[in-house]
Amino acid sequence: MLKAEALNELIQVLGKENVVTEHEELLSYSYDATAAMPHQTPDVFITPKTTEQVSEVMKIATKYDLPVYPRGSATNLSGGTIPIEKGIVMSMLHMNQIIEVDAENLTATVQPGVIIQDLNDAALEHGLFYPPDPGTVKTATMGGSVSESSGGLRGLKYGVTKHYVMGMKLVRANGDIIKWGGKTVKNVTGYDLTALFTGSEGTLGVITEIIVKLNPVPEARKALLGVFDDIDKAGNAIAAIIRNKVIPATLEIMDNITIRTVENFTHAGLPVDAEAILLCEVDGYKEAVEREAALVEKILKEQGAVEINVAKTDEERDKIWLARRNALPALAQRRPTTVLEDATVPRSKIPHMIKAIRQIAEKYDLLIGTFGHAGDGNLHPTILTDENNKEEMERVDKAVEEIFQVAVSLGGTLSGEHGIGMAKAKFLPLEFGEAGVKLLKDIKEACDPDYRINPGKMVRRD
Amino acid sequence: MLKAEALNELIQVLGKENVVTEHEELLSYSYDATAAMPHQTPDVFITPKTTEQVSEVMKIATKYDLPVYPRGSATNLSGGTIPIEKGIVMSMLHMNQIIEVDAENLTATVQPGVIIQDLNDAALEHGLFYPPDPGTVKTATMGGSVSESSGGLRGLKYGVTKHYVMGMKLVRANGDIIKWGGKTVKNVTGYDLTALFTGSEGTLGVITEIIVKLNPVPEARKALLGVFDDIDKAGNAIAAIIRNKVIPATLEIMDNITIRTVENFTHAGLPVDAEAILLCEVDGYKEAVEREAALVEKILKEQGAVEINVAKTDEERDKIWLARRNALPALAQRRPTTVLEDATVPRSKIPHMIKAIRQIAEKYDLLIGTFGHAGDGNLHPTILTDENNKEEMERVDKAVEEIFQVAVSLGGTLSGEHGIGMAKAKFLPLEFGEAGVKLLKDIKEACDPDYRINPGKMVRRD
Numbered sequence: 057m058l059k060a061e062a063l064n065e066l067i068q069v070l071g072k073e074n075v076v077t078e079h080e081e082l083l084s085y086s087y088d089a090t091a092a093m094p095h096q097t098p099d100v101f102i103t104p105k106t107t108e109q110v111s112e113v114m115k116i117a118t119k120y121d122l123p124v125y126p127r128g129s130a131t132n133l134s135g136g137t138i139p140i141e142k143g144i145v146m147s148m149l150h151m152n153q154i155i156e157v158d159a160e161n162l163t164a165t166v167q168p169g170v171i172i173q174d175l176n177d178a179a180l181e182h183g184l185f186y187p188p189d190p191g192t193v194k195t196a197t198m199g200g201s202v203s204e205s206s207g208g209l210r211g212l213k214y215g216v217t218k219h220y221v222m223g224m225k226l227v228r229a230n231g232d233i234i235k236w237g238g239k240t241v242k243n244v245t246g247y248d249l250t251a252l253f254t255g256s257e258g259t260l261g262v263i264t265e266i267i268v269k270l271n272p273v274p275e276a277r278k279a280l281l282g283v284f285d286d287i288d289k290a291g292n293a294i295a296a297i298i299r300n301k302v303i304p305a306t307l308e309i310m311d312n313i314t315i316r317t318v319e320n321f322t323h324a325g326l327p328v329d330a331e332a333i334l335l336c337e338v339d340g341y342k343e344a345v346e347r348e349a350a351l352v353e354k355i356l357k358e359q360g361a362v363e364i365n366v367a368k369t370d371e372e373r374d375k376i377w378l379a380r381r382n383a384l385p386a387l388a389q390r391r392p393t394t395v396l397e398d399a400t401v402p403r404s405k406i407p408h409m410i411k412a413i414r415q416i417a418e419k420y421d422l423l424i425g426t427f428g429h430a431g432d433g434n435l436h437p438t439i440l441t442d443e444n445n446k447e448e449m450e451r452v453d454k455a456v457e458e459i460f461q462v463a464v465s466l467g468g469t470l471s472g473e474h475g476i477g478m479a480k481a482k483f484l485p486l487e488f489g490e491a492g493v494k495l496l497k498d499i500k501e502a503c504d505p506d507y508r509i510n511p512g513k514m515v516r517r518d
Numbered sequence: 519m520l521k522a523e524a525l526n527e528l529i530q531v532l533g534k535e536n537v538v539t540e541h542e543e544l545l546s547y548s549y550d551a552t553a554a555m556p557h558q559t560p561d562v563f564i565t566p567k568t569t570e571q572v573s574e575v576m577k578i579a580t581k582y583d584l585p586v587y588p589r590g591s592a593t594n595l596s597g598g599t600i601p602i603e604k605g606i607v608m609s610m611l612h613m614n615q616i617i618e619v620d621a622e623n624l625t626a627t628v629q630p631g632v633i634i635q636d637l638n639d640a641a642l643e644h645g646l647f648y649p650p651d652p653g654t655v656k657t658a659t660m661g662g663s664v665s666e667s668s669g670g671l672r673g674l675k676y677g678v679t680k681h682y683v684m685g686m687k688l689v690r691a692n693g694d695i696i697k698w699g700g701k702t703v704k705n706v707t708g709y710d711l712t713a714l715f716t717g718s719e720g721t722l723g724v725i726t727e728i729i730v731k732l733n734p735v736p737e738a739r740k741a742l743l744g745v746f747d748d749i750d751k752a753g754n755a756i757a758a759i760i761r762n763k764v765i766p767a768t769l770e771i772m773d774n775i776t777i778r779t780v781e782n783f784t785h786a787g788l789p790v791d792a793e794a795i796l797l798c799e800v801d802g803y804k805e806a807v808e809r810e811a812a813l814v815e816k817i818l819k820e821q822g823a824v825e826i827n828v829a830k831t832d833e834e835r836d837k838i839w840l841a842r843r844n845a846l847p848a849l850a851q852r853r854p855t856t857v858l859e860d861a862t863v864p865r866s867k868i869p870h871m872i873k874a875i876r877q878i879a880e881k882y883d884l885l886i887g888t889f890g891h892a893g894d895g896n897l898h899p900t901i902l903t904d905e906n907n908k909e910e911m912e913r914v915d916k917a918v919e920e921i922f923q924v925a926v927s928l929g930g931t932l933s934g935e936h937g938i939g940m941a942k943a944k945f946l947p948l949e950f951g952e953a954g955v956k957l958l959k960d961i962k963e964a965c966d967p968d969y970r971i972n973p974g975k976m977v978r979r980d
Contacts, residue, residue: 488696
């Protein structure tokens with residue numbers, strides 16, 4: 057139970073309307089978008105508006121030894137924003153100003169509560185865009201996205217969030233306010249703490265301002281869909297596209313289970329007998345797009361696609377992408393619980409990985425649909441299950457662990473874009489060994505010796 | 519003086535031929551390419567060949583409390599590789615294997631002693647290239663380049679070294695061997711220690727293997743040169759190019775002093791009365807290059823260039839770039855000592871910065887030539903002086919400090935690409951404040967509590 061003095065001090069700093077203690081309200085801040093996670097109702101939910109307020113909050117938290125859980129829209133998929141001890145849940149949603157779009161320097165400066173799509177809308181007025189495109193652009197915040205180094209659909213050509221963050225303002229656990237990086241492409245002053253904090257899952261400090269790089273909007277784009285009766289042929293097509301020096305903006309795959317489920321959900325006319333479909337979009341100058349699209353079409357044919365569909369209009373393009381965007385919602389409605397994984401492998405290993413997932417599904421008698429970002433090796437095996445069925449959940453746990461083992465053994469990684477959070481913390485030694493986990497802990501403790509910010513995520517106190 | 523036991527243990531691990539103690543030889547390892555720095559002759563110079571040997575060396579160094587200075591080709595420009603205490607200088611030049619170029623995954627895996635150009639030659643056989651292009655590609659090593667997060671000529675369009683490092687193997691001060699990252703574009707497992715170690719100037723660990731991203735070689739390129747009689751017009755041209763959504767591969771500037779000096783040196787026919795010349799290269803698909811080059815030409819005209827030269831052949835292109843590549847050697851031959859700075863500002867501030875540098879040169883009665891990477895705001899004010907002239911060097915020190923102050927006040931940074939090393943460590947509070955410097959120290963001490971690896975660089979023990 058929160059001491060009255062602590063509560064009073066928070067109210068003093070933030071105002072009464074930004075300090076919530078009603079149990080019913082607090083309940084809704086004890087979850088995020090991750091299935092089957094432990095959680096705890098916090099003592100208090102607060103909404104600061106300034107960096108200075110966040111600094112004061114951290115000092116109060118230190119004084120009263122309270123954990124602080126920063127939070128954006130909580131679309132997190134690794135339990136990264138869930139409170140696991142009593143304490144303070146701090147929403148960044150009131151810090152939602154787009155401070156500046158600087159068209160001359162191709163940068164934007166935003167507060168952490170800005171929704172990604174809102175930044176894109178503001179950038180578009182200058183003919184610019186912010187390339188990272190996680191599925192949740194319309195709900196997720198920049199702060200959450202930077203804290204997780206979100207990936208999404210455009211990783212292959214454009215990279216991911218970490219490739220766009222140029223600087224930030226941040227509050228340390230002790231309340232120190234730190235500024236790092238800036239608007240220059242080149243900056244080697246000090247360790248690259250901008251990069252260290254990006255993807256640190258809110259465990260090293262509270263991000264209160266972010267400078268990101270923007271790109272000019274490409275003048276043209278073209279989408280294609282290729283249907284395959286064999287997963288290896290689809291894999292070969294991916295390799296052949298890259299080998300021919302085409303780097304598509306987006307190159308996605310859906311397996312048979314996903315195709316059937318999406319078709320059942322949308323009746324879009326997808327080929328339900330296909331083993332895999334590849335969805336590809338190229339963008340850039342219009343002549344380049346024409347040449348690349350023609351080359352991709354030729355490659356898909358050569359690699360044995362049984363059907364190829366090239367979008368001729370924006371409507372046809374949108375139809376192709378609608379199928380992909382519906383993959384997760386369609387899968388999610390088949391069973392009560394959706395365990396969405398993101399084990400990631402070098403792109404040349406995609407066919408191996410898809411086949412391994414199929415074997416694991418059979419071994420543990422589970423329904424797993426796989427779709428994802430083939431171009432960057434980031435697959436989403438999606439286990440459709442029911443968290444109330446204890447026996448089935450045990451099989452799910454075993455399957456997940458085996459998926460990780462396969463990914464790491466193929467030169468891949470535990471998480472391509474969803475983060476470690478609580479969900480995967482115990483698997484870290486698989487990828488880093490004990491010496492690597494020790495180094496992670498050393499870094500955490502250097503920045504936050506008391507495990508005050510977002511405790512229980514990524515690394516845990518011994 | 520090194521204890522005999524320590525020396526014997528080093529010889530046991532590395533073999534006698536890889537452990538040098540002759541004073542005359544050691545002398546040459548007490549410098550790097552930075553002017554006017556303190557230095558110390560080391561006790562011993564060693565050349566390991568494997569990660570395991572590096573690990574054993576770090577354990578011996580710990581046992582006998584010896585500092586270790588890792589070193590590539592020592593082209594460093596911030597005193598980053600100079601030993602300042604007795605101890606071990608460790609050359610990575612014998613670890614020079616290109617382990618793999620993986621064309622399917624667009625990656626290369628190299629040892630730290632590989633020369634950048636050698637990687638490019640190997641990549642070119644697959645139609646690929648490694649975009650970071652510091653002036654020293656033919657001498658600098660990948661290990662040094664990654665440790666400094668080198669920039670160079672292609673920063674604007676392609677980014678810098680940190681945008682290409684995907685993973686690494688590293689030995690901690692205590693001898694622990696750590697592997698981080700890998701071949702996947704997406705990887706959010708653990709803190710992004712690959713990014714933290716990149717640009718950490720060899721102070722957090724010894725890099726023994728590096729995975730980098732490669733790009734397909736663009737099919738066409740075109741170079742242009744624009745001559746300006748007014749520095750503001752050149753600045754406006756830079757802004758107009760970006761505003762028109764052209765992102766050149768390279769966009770360089772030379773001021774009048776540099777132009778005169780280069781012309782005097784090369785007799786290439788440069789316009790010695792020009793206030794500035796801009797050198798621009800666009801690359802990509804041939805149609806895109808044609809359109810972009812035409813647009814840049816039109817912009818240069820509109821912004822008042824008094825002369826424009828578009829390269830029509832490879833020879834003409836090489837001639838344009840020869841002038842730029844000769845800027846530093848030409849300047850360097852005018853006086854005995856060349857103090858090459860790299861204060862960096864947002865590109866929109868380039869005209870401000872060039873004018874401020876000119877005022878500082880007048881104020882301190884110094885000869886400063888300025889050239890550099892206009893597209894990414896990374897200027898090289900080059901002070902031509904004589905380190906034996908104590909009075910003049912005092913003026914140089916004051917001028918350098920003032921250049922940094924102006925850069926930071928314009929939203930820039932102390933160093934765009936040369937690093938902090940010894941040369942700029944004392945200026946860090948100017949950019950980060952005391953709280954920021956404290957955080958740097960906390961990170962250093964978490965990784966290397968005894969300041970064993972490359973001590974005296976970036977952060978110093980209290």
